Amino acid sequence: MQSALKSNPVSPKKLLLSKWTAVAPQNKEKHFLVSAVITPEIAGNPVTEIELEAALTGRVQRMTWRELKNASKWKRGWV
Numbered sequence: 001m002q003s004a005l006k007s008n009p010v011s012p013k014k015l016l017l018s019k020w021t022a023v024a025p026q027n028k029e030k031h032f033l034v035s036a037v038i039t040p041e042i043a044g045n046p047v048t049e050i051e052l053e054a055a056l057t058g059r060v061q062r063m064t065w066r067e068l069k070n071a072s073k074w075k076r077g078w079v
Contacts, residue, residue: 006071012037012047015065020052021075031055031078038062 020032036051050065055078068074 007069008071008074008076010065010069010076012050012065015050015068018076019078020068021077021079023071023073023075027057029054029056029059034065035060037065 015034016037018034020034022030022032032052032054034050035053037047038049038051039047048064048066049062050068051060051062053060
């Protein structure tokens with residue numbers, strides 16, 4: 001039986017300045033912007049991390065970009 005988990009279509013090439021909404025906001029931080037795509041130290045390696053900035057507080061967190069694919073935690077755009 002296949003997993004019923006929903007996945008957001010995400011490409012690391014189109015992440016910069018994309019907007020995201022947290023499904024379960026914490027500290028009133030609901031809307032986020034991808035402020036940076038972290039390039040790997042070794043040229044040719046794939047992008048694995050991004051910096052996500054909270055629109056309300058400006059707090060920046062670093063995370064793997066693949067976490068945004070989890071539709072139970074993130075929605076694309078500011079909803």
